[in-house]
Amino acid sequence: MSTVLIVEPRSSGLELVVRARELGHTVLVLAAGAAHGGGGHIHTEAGREARARAHRVISADTADRAAALARIRALHADTPLDAILPGFEHYVQLAADAAAALGLPGIDPDGVAPLRHKHRMRRALDAAGLDQPGHRAVSCERSAAAAYAELGPVCVVKPVDQSGSLDVRKVRSAREAREAFRGARRSGRAGGTRGTGLVLVEEYVEGPEYSVEGYVEDGRVHVLGITEKLLGAEPHFVEVGHIVPAQLTASPARRIESYITRVLAAVGLRIGPFHAEVRMSGRGPLLMEVAARLPGDRIPDLLRLARGHDLYEIMLRCYLGVPNPEPAAPRGSTRAGIRYFLRPGLDSYREFRVDPELRSDPRVREIGVLLPPGSALPDPGSSAGRLGYVLASGASYRETAGLLQRAEASVTFS
Numbered sequence: 001m002s003t004v005l006i007v008e009p010r011s012s013g014l015e016l017v018v019r020a021r022e023l024g025h026t027v028l029v030l031a032a033g034a035a036h037g038g039g040g041h042i043h044t045e046a047g048r049e050a051r052a053r054a055h056r057v058i059s060a061d062t063a064d065r066a067a068a069l070a071r072i073r074a075l076h077a078d079t080p081l082d083a084i085l086p087g088f089e090h091y092v093q094l095a096a097d098a099a100a101a102l103g104l105p106g107i108d109p110d111g112v113a114p115l116r117h118k119h120r121m122r123r124a125l126d127a128a129g130l131d132q133p134g135h136r137a138v139s140c141e142r143s144a145a146a147a148y149a150e151l152g153p154v155c156v157v158k159p160v161d162q163s164g165s166l167d168v169r170k171v172r173s174a175r176e177a178r179e180a181f182r183g184a185r186r187s188g189r190a191g192g193t194r195g196t197g198l199v200l201v202e203e204y205v206e207g208p209e210y211s212v213e214g215y216v217e218d219g220r221v222h223v224l225g226i227t228e229k230l231l232g233a234e235p236h237f238v239e240v241g242h243i244v245p246a247q248l249t250a251s252p253a254r255r256i257e258s259y260i261t262r263v264l265a266a267v268g269l270r271i272g273p274f275h276a277e278v279r280m281s282g283r284g285p286l287l288m289e290v291a292a293r294l295p296g297d298r299i300p301d302l303l304r305l306a307r308g309h310d311l312y313e314i315m316l317r318c319y320l321g322v323p324n325p326e327p328a329a330p331r332g333s334t335r336a337g338i339r340y341f342l343r344p345g346l347d348s349y350r351e352f353r354v355d356p357e358l359r360s361d362p363r364v365r366e367i368g369v370l371l372p373p374g375s376a377l378p379d380p381g382s383s384a385g386r387l388g389y390v391l392a393s394g395a396s397y398r399e400t401a402g403l404l405q406r407a408e409a410s411v412t413f414s
Helices: 012-022 045-053 065-078 089-102 118-128 141-151 174-189 250-267 299-307 311-320 356-360 397-410
Strands: 003-007 026-031 056-059 083-086 135-138 155-159 169-171 199-203 209-217 220-231 239-244 272-281 284-291 335-341 352-354 364-369 388-394 411-413
Touching (some): 003 012, 012 026, 012 299, 026 065, 118 250, 169 174, 220 299, 239 299, 250 272, 299 311, 299 335, 352 356, 356 364
Antiparallel strands (some): 155 169, 209 220, 209 272, 220 239, 364 388
16 A cells, blocks of 8 residues: 655644554644654644554654755655645645656645635735625734724634634624734744734634535545534634535525635645635625634544445545545435533542433444543643543434434533
């Protein structure tokens, strides 16, 4: 089979390592400090499993583009690579640069900016004439307050280059806009990449939120599913759950799919998986963000359970230049979902308890802890504050949604 290099696998990138090995590929992982016990997420429990499944883990300073590219070139000279894949959103640019340098399939390096930086994404949609939330990119507190005055009375302030809902905040005053700007600016600087110094202030959009999962191959967009998002309490926008596929009638589903197809053309994505988030407003679907990567939060696993689509394998085939078969039409009404547990106000816990009836329910596929007992619990204002999860599937939307609601009430952290 082929030799693939996965750059800094995190979130769904960790499962990509495991799946690539299952499919018979030789799997190499590039991670910062991997040889010396560093490397961030590669040394979480899931990261250790992914590392164990990889054939080899190579250490490189992935924050230094020149050094990382030199390391990849040297690796390629010793062990010819067939594909280079980003293992996380922050490394889409590095993977694109490396693939182009070695003549391998990948995203055009010059086209990554609107896929990685939200202000560039907004600019691309404006140029294409697509409807989207009103927005302003700002670089100081005074400009943030002025943008709020223009776009308010309710706005959203967010970093331009972060993920996981980190420091995304709803604001209702100029004072709150200034405070949110400071938080978004800090997270941009601490994100492990060289930030732009910019923060987005956007019009707040009312309406249910969905994500669209799929891939692009030879410029053709394939939508594999629409995911319903379950959100925590505002002013934050932490995703506490997902259900695949969403409960949508044919007409709004078609509108969302058509809109996202035009979004992908506007941002210039022509290869690999995508994850796009929209809110269904009175004006129709409006884009929150789009990324050229696997969706996180186990959505690829939900998609596989409910629709039979293996987005991990699809991504590997795209980056290897191997055509994917036409996606089969899903059969039946099976849904799959995940529920994450937030416990605002809890700064630590000693025991994770699950109702025995829930634990023994055959529809429950997994129950997991993300922050083990005794951990110092972070602020629940981002996905980093989620304590654990339940993953389940049912024969219908109603059954699956009810099971996830029951899970929320059946799990305690004491």
